Amino acid sequence: MAQPQAAITQIGQARARIDGPLKVTGTARFTSDHNLPGMLYAVPVGATIAKGRVTAIDIARARQMPGVRAIMKRGDFPPMSHITPNFVEPLMADETRPPFDDDVIRYYGQYVALAVADTFEQAKAAADAVTVSYAAETPNVDPHLAAENTKVVSERGDAEKAYAGAAVTLDAQYAIAPETHNPIETHATVANWDGDELTLYETSQAVVNHRNVLADMLGLPRHKVRVIAKFIGSGFGGKLWPWSQSPLAAAASIKLGQPVKLVLSRPMMFHAVGHRPRIEQRVRLGATRDGKLVSLQHDYVNTTSILDDYEENCGEATPHMYSVPNLRVTSGLAKRNIGTPTSMRGPGAVPGLFATESAMDELAVKLGMDPLQLHLLNEPRLDEGLGVPFSSRHLKECLTLGAEKFGWSNRDPHVGAMKRDGMILGWGMAACSWLAARLDCSVSVELRQDGTARVASASQDIGTGTYTVMAQMAAEMLGIAVERVEVEIGDTKLPPGAVSGGSMLTASLVAPTEEAIAAAGKALIARLVAGENTPFSGAEPQTLAFKQGRIMAKDAQTSMPFAAALQTLQIASISGQGTGQGTFGAQRPKLSSHSFGAHFVEVTWRPEIARLRASRVVSVFDAGRILNPLAARNQIEGAIVMGIGMALLEGTEYDAASGAPINANLADYVVATNADVPALDVHFVEYPDYNLNALGARGVGEIGLAGAAAALTNAVYHATGIRVRELPLKLEDLL
Amino acid sequence: MQTFDLVRASDRPAAIAAGAESATAQQGASVRFLAGGTTLIDLMKLGVERPERVVDINRLGLDEIRKAENGDLFVGATARNSDLAHHPLVRADYAALSQAILAGASTQLRNAATTAGNLLQRTRCMYFRDLASACNKRKPGSGCPAIAGANRMLAILGTSNACIANNPSDMAVAMLAYDAVVHVQGVAGGRQIPLADFYVLPGQRPDIETMLAPGELITHVTLPPPKTGERSVYLKLRDRASYEFALVSTAVAVTLADGKIANARFALGGVGARPWRVRKAEDVLRGSAPDERAFRNAADTCLDGARPQSHNGFKIELAKRCIVHAFKQVTS
Structure with missing residues (x-):
């Protein structure tokens, strides 16, 4: 992949949404408008x-x-x-x-x-x-799941044998209540x-x-x-x-x-628009006495509907997360009289990491070891599941920076030992990962005589800032102000874009936007060369280049912005289209591409009134180059809020007799409110991932939710000595 | 929602006369008074309430909050919950009432909701609000799926084998502890009902929730003058930090003399078929030192006879901790 071009002006800027004024004035028209x-x-x-x-x-x-x-x-x-x-x-x-x-x-x-x-x-x-x-x-809505049609998702070595021979072992079951998307x-x-x-x-x-x-x-x-x-x-996958x-x-x-x-x-x-299914997981870890993992077994089962097999891919991150020679991951389904599940923010890895990162914390306790050290000790050099190098993995940096910002070294490992203002403090941490990939995506660009540009794709902005990031990208590549870029998306009459899902859209847009601009530039050069009385009349096209929105002779000082070129040619606009190839789902990738991160969480616990609250969160992410820190932080913060909901509050209850989701409203299906959310301290370690695209950018929609629930329940254990293995945590579990 | 007539009552007698046309003032009433509408309109949309006529009582001048000549606090039926919570008299003399109101719902809801509406709000039992479910409160004799179903939030006190719904109000809990009296006007004249007697237990007729007869209009509520030296607090325990109904709550008011408890009044929310107050539990505190043992004793007495359901047994211990902690707070 090409290295980025010269001057960086628009990329990395904390820009407010370009569609913000439409939204705050109520003029943005949503579907039902x-x-x-x-x-x-x-x-x-x-x-x-x-x-x-x-x-x-x-x-x-x-x-x-x-x-x-x-x-x-x-x-x-x-x-x-x-x-x-x-x-x-x-x-x-x-x-x-x-x-x-x-x-x-x-x-x-x-x-x-x-x-x-x-x-x-x-x-x-x-x-x-x-x-x-x-x-x-x-109806059968039984929450106790027995896996039907199980299959092996990933395997290496002999996990069972290594587990049997391990000096220290952990065998734990984890469950997650069905969650309903509530945009x-x-x-x-x-x-x-x-x-x-x-x-x-x-x-x-x-x-x-x-x-x-x-x-x-x-x-x-x-x-x-x-x-x-x-x-x-918003959609959250629903x-x-x-x-x-x-x-x-x-x-x-x-x-x-x-x-x-x-x-x-x-x-x-x-009812009929999907949900994150109920999931039961078993994690077995085997380790040496000094904490080196020798075996990891991760078996999970999720509910699905009677007709459709929706598989919650909980093992997505398991094979590459830790260095462990023996591993076996299996999945299974359990059919229930419940509507078909679907992707919910971070499908698979998010619930999967709740289990594996809880198990790592439990193992650390068994070993008498700091969980941070356990993570650092088992950090892999390559993706041991695929047997290929990582495109860019900086989890260690996330762990160490997070620990430093949080003050982790001051942690007293004894349960209930830390106190403040009459409350018991719990400190927990968890690492996380989410896939980084591209999807097939087309973009068209129109350059206009007035120096503005229009960039278009049948992609969507689900509230995450796609409009803004697309404008930033095009502005960067054209050397013009963001305000001069018009973005049109969300319409199938436009060139076929990518799904707003899997945190893949941003990364997918880079190459086609670049290609579309190059195509428009090429067309412009052709016209300039063919035209009379232009500065480039009669020149060989290959001696000219289109860079930063200017046509320039490769061996001379002459250059001309596209607006001037169009004015000279007396043409209103010129267009180009680009198409990027996807990497998602590739069978034999040469590199393992993922984002990584670490959460450090403090909870306060008042046993006399059984009151538990999240009081402090520090999270650090390796998500490639951050195109817009404001939008990226917003995504992470929203994801952590959902993590608090997942850990402490959210769960759809299916009535055993009728099969009805009986708490189907926002008073009884409880999501986190502002009062439940402490200040969130979010950092990015910015290592551009140029293997993914020319800007080195990855998406950030999901990574913030991964690991968040485990960090919280690990903190709960540290405060209370009670290990929460079923989400959401219920206050009565702590009495 | 079923089609209905909306009328604005010109004066109280007209409102009362309109109300009296309904055969009942309980579940199934064909005429309903409308104040803030935060419960009624919701339930009408769900089809749980199906009045043919809705009588708007917002312009009857029932929104006063003042000190009455006898020293009582006079709270008009349509005074907004926000106005009541922030009223200087309430904040100064009935702290637990102010706190209770502010612990409930959201700012927007409190700005609309009224005193009488709050007292008359219906249970949050999920089966009651779901027309597809059986419910003895909605339709006596149809059954109670909550007993074998989702009952974590529901009552452990005052229930029957026909209904385990809980009263969701925060405000009523504080008012009960403060010995509030409900003043009503009916066709045959007015009467005063102590709040302690206002709600009736479900028994076999959970559709009947209050003493109100058809046409009876709550005009105001009075709270006796504050006791000298009394301190009070409202403590609400719930899963999330705001905007949720109580798992357990308590309003506690205590007077100390010579280091001993001279008088104690307290009531519980979230756990009872109605806001719950046990005089015997208050009696055990009188004359004892304000310590954990005494508070725990009172809590045990208060929860005596609690009947846990399959998912809410924890409410017994949680309620006791809530009581003990509130007493500690107010006596420390």
């Missing part, structure tokens, strides 16, 4: 059983209610196609069954009918008036069928994929479907792939010939 002429409102009817069969749907009363245009149920529109997921096309859906496909109910809240009316209130009232009869069976914006679709083309305003983290899936499901040519997602009120409300809204619009808006309620967020 789109109101089209003649638009109808749709409200789905969800099953109130979790297993069984629909025997009858009585719509008589609902159909006669004021404003009602249709009550749709199975058979009221042409059958839709099932989706066979593949990531390459992309054609991804976690719930592959189209809505209303059969009369079998496999989870609570599964859509069985759709009320469409002139107003939202009328549609809601009509949906409530639909009477559904069921032949109900006893403030619920899933929404505004579908508009004009008789020929279908336009979907959609809450999507992947507009191109959404278009492909919806076109295939509905049997429409892909070029007849357009998906638009200009602003997204909006990566399409869910049933989208084809339902589309089918209603096609049938009724009018635009249809469908916005999910908060309770519906707990």
Whole structure:
């Protein structure tokens, strides 16, 4: 890969969001803000059983209610196609069954009918008036998991034998409650069928994929479907792939010939739009007396739905995290009458690292060793899972800098020994890792006579700062101010972009943006050479270069900014397109690419009233070059807040009898509030990863959540002597 | 939400007359008074409350907060929770009440919620709020899935085999400790109901929650004058640091004399079918030294007869710690 060009001006600047003014003035239009002429409102009817069969749907009363245009149920529109997921096309859906496909109910809240009316209130009232009869069976939502169809994910050496012969061993089980994505914006679709083309305003983290899936499901040519997602009120992975409300809204619009808006309620967020499944993990560690790991076994199982096999890849980080000659990682699934799970911020590695980093802390206690030292001692030189070098691994620096900023050397290892203001202090730490990769991604760039540029891609900004970072990148490469760059994303009419997921979008945008600018420059050079009365008339194109937004002769002082060149040529604008190749999912990578980090957490514990609070967090990350420290810090801070929720608060409760997620609201599904979050001290060790892209940048959306829960519960152990092996921690566990 | 008529009462008799048209003032009422709406409108959206007529009482001049001639604190039915919590009289003389209100809900909710509305807020039992679930409080005789289900947050005191819902109010707990009296106006005239008698236990009819009869309008609540030298505190324990209902809470008010407890009043929240106060537990403190043993004794007495459910047995010990700690705080 090319080394970065000369002057760095825009990259690394702490820039406020360029879309900030639109958002704070309420002029940014999110999906549900789109109101089209003649638009109808749709409200789905969800099953109130979790297993069984629909025997009858009585719509008589609902159909006669004021404003009602249709009550749709199975058979009221042409059958839709099932989706066979593949990531390459992309054609991804976690719930592959189209809505209303059969009369079998496999989870609570599964859509069985759709009320469409002139107003939202009328549609809601009509949906409530639909009477559904069921032949109900006893659902299985049992939280105790026994793995079905287990498989080996990674293996080296003989982990069992090494474990049996190890001087010090640890064998522990960890569980994590199902977590539900709760972005403030619920899933929404505004579908508009004009008789020929279908336009979907959609809450999507992947507009191109959404278009492909919806076109295939509905049997429409892909070029007849357009998906638009200009602003997204966050997704956390829940909006990566399409869910049933989208084809339902589309089918209603096609049938009724009018635009249809469908916005999910908060309770519906707990039904049919994915969640992080319940996960049980067993970690067995074997070590020498001086703390060198000799064996690591990591076995995990997650719940999945009846029809779809969603695998929470908890072993993602395990094979490369520690130096250990003998390792075995296995996964398994347990089918339940619960909707299909999906990616939730840091899928796989986040829950996986809760287990492995808790186990490392438990092992440190057994060894009588500082957990920080245990980590440093077992730091690998290469990715021992893949047998290849790391692209750039600076976990040691994260650990040592974090320890220094936190004051870790002052830690008294004895449980409950540290006190402040009458409270017991607990200090815990954990390391973390998250993948670094690129996805296929195209970008177009238009250079304009007024010196501005437009950069466009069918990628998305899910609130993470993509608009801003894209403007920074283009400004950097063109040598112009960020304010002179217009960014257009979130629309499938643009060149196919990448998914906003896996912390891969930023890294994926660099090469195509560079290539698009180069292509535009090349086109400009061609015009300058061919044109009369230009400073470069008649020159050989290969003697000219396009750098930092200027055309220059390679062997002379002459140079000209693109705006002047366009003015001379009297052309309004010139464009170029670039496409970057992905690395994600590569079978035999030559390098192991990951981000790394370390969390150091202090909790306060008041046993007399069983009050536990996180009081201090220091986190350090190796995430390559940071393009925008303000946006990056914001991502990390948000992730740590979620880590506090994951460790201490969040869990979806499925009622054993009905299978309903019974706490399906924000009063009973408790997420962290500001009062639960202490000051967060976030640092980056900036080692550019030029193997990933020319700017050396990696994404930072997920790494902050990895390891956070383990650091917290490790701190809880240090304060209380109680090892929390099931999340969320419950106050009663500490009584 | 079901369609309903919204009317603004021109005066109190009109509001009362409108209310009296309902067959009940309890679950299933066909007429409801609307003040802040923070409970009622939510429950109407969920379909748990289905009034045909909603009577707005916000312009009846019921929002006064003042010292009454007899020294009582007079709190109007539609005084906003925020106004009450921040009122100088309350902050000076009824600290636990101010603290209790501020420990509940959010600023925005407290700005809308009212005194009477807070007293009449319904349980947060998840099954009560979910129309697809059976619930004896919503529909007597339909069953109680909470007993075998998610009951961690629910009551351990005053429950029945028909209902284990808890009263969620913070404000009412403090008012109960301060011996509040609820003043109501009905078609047949007014009456005063001590808050201690205002709520009824679920028994086999958990749909009946208060002493209120159809048409009875809460006009105000009075709190007796503060006891000389009394100190009070409200302590609320919950999973997260703010904006959550209590697992356990307590309002404690103590008067010391010669290093001994001259008088103690305390009530519990989060654990009872209604805000919970046990006089016997207060009696055991009278005359004893303000120490951990005495407080623990009182706590044990207060929790006597607690019936834990499958997931909330910890509330017994947590409630005791809450009581002991609050007493320590207020007597130290």
